Amino acid sequence: MTSQLFVNILLSALSLGVIYFLLSSGFALVFSLLRVSNFSHGSLIMWGAYLGVYLVKALSNFTLGLVVSAVVIGIILALVEFFLFRRLYGGNPLFELLLTFGLIYILDEAVKLIWGAAMITVDKPLFLQGTVMIYGEPFAILRLYIFGLGAFICAALYFLLNKTKLGLIITAGIENKEMVRALGININKVFTFVCWLGGFLAGIAGFVLAFFTGLSPEMGTNQLLNVLVIVVVGGLGSFMGAAIAAIIMGLAEAFLGFYLPELAILSSFIVMFIVLGIKPSGLLGEE
Amino acid sequence: MFQSIYLRKYCPVCILIIILILLPLFSSEYVKVVAMQIFIFGVFAISYDILLGYTGIASFGHAIFFGTGAYVTALLMLKSGFSFWATLPFVVIGCAVIGLLIGLLTLRFATIYFTIVTLALGQFCYFLLTNALTYQYTGGDDGLHGLPMILQTKNQMYYLAFAFLLVIFFLAKKIVSSPLGTTLVAIRENEFRAKMIGYNVLNYRLIALVISGIMAGLAGSMNAAILRSVFPGFMGAGTTIDVILMTILGGMGSLLGPVIGAALVIICQQYLSSYFEWWLMIFGIIFVLVVLFLPQGLISIFYRFRVKKILSRYEIKD
Numbered sequence: 001m002t003s004q005l006f007v008n009i010l011l012s013a014l015s016l017g018v019i020y021f022l023l024s025s026g027f028a029l030v031f032s033l034l035r036v037s038n039f040s041h042g043s044l045i046m047w048g049a050y051l052g053v054y055l056v057k058a059l060s061n062f063t064l065g066l067v068v069s070a071v072v073i074g075i076i077l078a079l080v081e082f083f084l085f086r087r088l089y090g091g092n093p094l095f096e097l098l099l100t101f102g103l104i105y106i107l108d109e110a111v112k113l114i115w116g117a118a119m120i121t122v123d124k125p126l127f128l129q130g131t132v133m134i135y136g137e138p139f140a141i142l143r144l145y146i147f148g149l150g151a152f153i154c155a156a157l158y159f160l161l162n163k164t165k166l167g168l169i170i171t172a173g174i175e176n177k178e179m180v181r182a183l184g185i186n187i188n189k190v191f192t193f194v195c196w197l198g199g200f201l202a203g204i205a206g207f208v209l210a211f212f213t214g215l216s217p218e219m220g221t222n223q224l225l226n227v228l229v230i231v232v233v234g235g236l237g238s239f240m241g242a243a244i245a246a247i248i249m250g251l252a253e254a255f256l257g258f259y260l261p262e263l264a265i266l267s268s269f270i271v272m273f274i275v276l277g278i279k280p281s282g283l284l285g286e287e
Numbered sequence: 288m289f290q291s292i293y294l295r296k297y298c299p300v301c302i303l304i305i306i307l308i309l310l311p312l313f314s315s316e317y318v319k320v321v322a323m324q325i326f327i328f329g330v331f332a333i334s335y336d337i338l339l340g341y342t343g344i345a346s347f348g349h350a351i352f353f354g355t356g357a358y359v360t361a362l363l364m365l366k367s368g369f370s371f372w373a374t375l376p377f378v379v380i381g382c383a384v385i386g387l388l389i390g391l392l393t394l395r396f397a398t399i400y401f402t403i404v405t406l407a408l409g410q411f412c413y414f415l416l417t418n419a420l421t422y423q424y425t426g427g428d429d430g431l432h433g434l435p436m437i438l439q440t441k442n443q444m445y446y447l448a449f450a451f452l453l454v455i456f457f458l459a460k461k462i463v464s465s466p467l468g469t470t471l472v473a474i475r476e477n478e479f480r481a482k483m484i485g486y487n488v489l490n491y492r493l494i495a496l497v498i499s500g501i502m503a504g505l506a507g508s509m510n511a512a513i514l515r516s517v518f519p520g521f522m523g524a525g526t527t528i529d530v531i532l533m534t535i536l537g538g539m540g541s542l543l544g545p546v547i548g549a550a551l552v553i554i555c556q557q558y559l560s561s562y563f564e565w566w567l568m569i570f571g572i573i574f575v576l577v578v579l580f581l582p583q584g585l586i587s588i589f590y591r592f593r594v595k596k597i598l599s600r601y602e603i604k605d
Contacts, residue, residue: 037399037402037403084575084579087579088579092343093399094339094343094345095578095582097345097399097402098345098531098535098574098578099575099578099579101531101574102571102572102574102575102578103571103575104571105567105568105570105571105574106568106571106572106575108567109565109567109568109571110568112565113565113568225406225407225410228403228406228407229403229407231403232400232403232404232407236399236400262418262419262420265414266411266414268407269407269408269410269411272404272407276404280395280400
């Protein structure tokens with residue numbers, strides 16, 4: 001294997017990892033605070049893709065369309081939290097899981113009603129077309145853009161969680177909700193905000209995903225398993241763990257796909273069994 | 288007085304059984320096929336309910352057992368020339384072993400881990416079935432076809448499937464009202480307390496998983512015998528999702544509930560889907576409403592109503 005080829009695979013592996021990070025970050029965030037495993041995350045990703053592509057066309061502005069659609073997706077999840085999750089806190093966590101499972105049907109069918117069930121291809125905007133030469137190999141600008149977006153979001157979330165007062169409340173809430181309540185902080189508002197943020201991240205991830213898979217009603221639920229595996233490997237409740245796991249998944253999939261193409265589709269399971277076999281709570285999960 | 292209560296309790300069930308026994312005499316072939324599917328999936332949903340409703344662990348990979356049963360039966364019948372009945376011991380042993388493996392691998396995780404890992408395992412098994420490496424045995428996406436008939440007529444098959452449902456139903460009833468069943472409920476209600484009393488929680492969950500797996504496997508092999516073919520979809524996420532819908536809608540924690548749920552889901556799939564394109568959305572809304580307001584499922588409406596009626600009838604007189 002030449003070093004040129006190696007660098008090329010490494011770069012696509014990393015960009016795959018960044019996409020996985022974008023896909024799973026919202027889920028990991030919502031789970032870490034609310035302990036709700038939001039199975040409808042995949043459907044929100046799909047909604048982000050459809051709405052983002054539609055709004056970019058309608059507003060004829062790339063960044064504005066992306067942000068507006070992500071904000072709207074966030075509002076959807078915030079409303080779900082406000083009206084539905086809130087009724088179930090403190091009960092059996094099973095019901096929250098089943099509730100989000102039912103939401104998949106509603107969200108997926110709504111997309112089919114509005115945009116139809118057929119697959120739609122997505123054209124990249126002009127400034128994301130073409131390639132640049134890296135180390136003598138062509139590399140798509142779109143992937144570079146995704147690197148930038150992933151790095152920006154990771155940094156922004158890191159800043160939010162570690163350097164702001166809100167982040168302090170969220171981190172404290174992850175540790176001990178009752179104590180945060182006892183200190184006079186309305187944690188329910190924080191819950192709603194975190195859900196909004198989770199939906200926002202899902203919206204952005206969906207829009208990015210649309211360039212690779214096109215628009216189809218199954219695009220989100222197809223990614224749900226990857227998201228779940230990444231979050232479990234990273235350690236449920238650990239946001240940074242999910243980021244690391246996403247990169248590992250990307251690396252495993254790209255390199256396994258190069259050496260053993262038959263097993264590429266199983267790469268995420270292989271990683272999961274290895275990691276959980278060694279550390280059942282995941283990479284950075286608490287015991 | 289108590290005899291009278293029992294009579295009232297079982298009267299509707301008896302009428303239902305008689306109607307179902309007489310059904311093949313005046314129904315079309317299609318109705319019979321749908322009814323047989325309801326019986327098979329009723330068994331599958333009962334097996335899932337033992338896991339979800341009584342033991343309180345949510346597996347999202349229950350179709351593994353269903354698919355295993357179907358494929359073991361189909362492979363043994365087609366490749367080795369076994370009769371259907373001779374394959375059943377292999378189904379039981381195979382599903383028990385898989386249940387033990389999955390349980391030992393995943394039950395030590397907390398609930399939500401178990402759910403996600405079983406979901407991944409289910410997909411893993413589905414990929415194994417449709418993989419190019421196993422194509423020559425499993426037929427890949429096409430599945431296996433042309434299983435020999437196990438009985439001569441459709442009517443006999445119908446009665447076999449019906450008897451299968453009744454047998455499993457009473458078996459499951461025996462299990463959940465045995466000391467084992469009540470221990471499972473105790474673990475569901477308060478795992479910590481059950482542990483403190485001295486029950487080995489992990490072992491009991493393992494037993495529940497194995498029992499439920501065997502029942503699901505038998506349902507799968509029965510399905511293979513009735514359809515005379517098997518498809519990788521038996522092991523796919525779609526089958527698991529169906530069984531979850533059936534159990535939740537019908538009512539988990541009761542054995543009749545999942546059967547009613549199975550009937551509801553299959554009838555909707557067969558009839559409603561041709562009228563509404565978006566019937567799944569209605570299904571989703573009903574599902575969410577049931578989870579929010581009727582966690583014990585649709586059957587709890589019936590139970591509430593009946594308990595009130597019986598109480599008002601006798602308590603006032605006494």
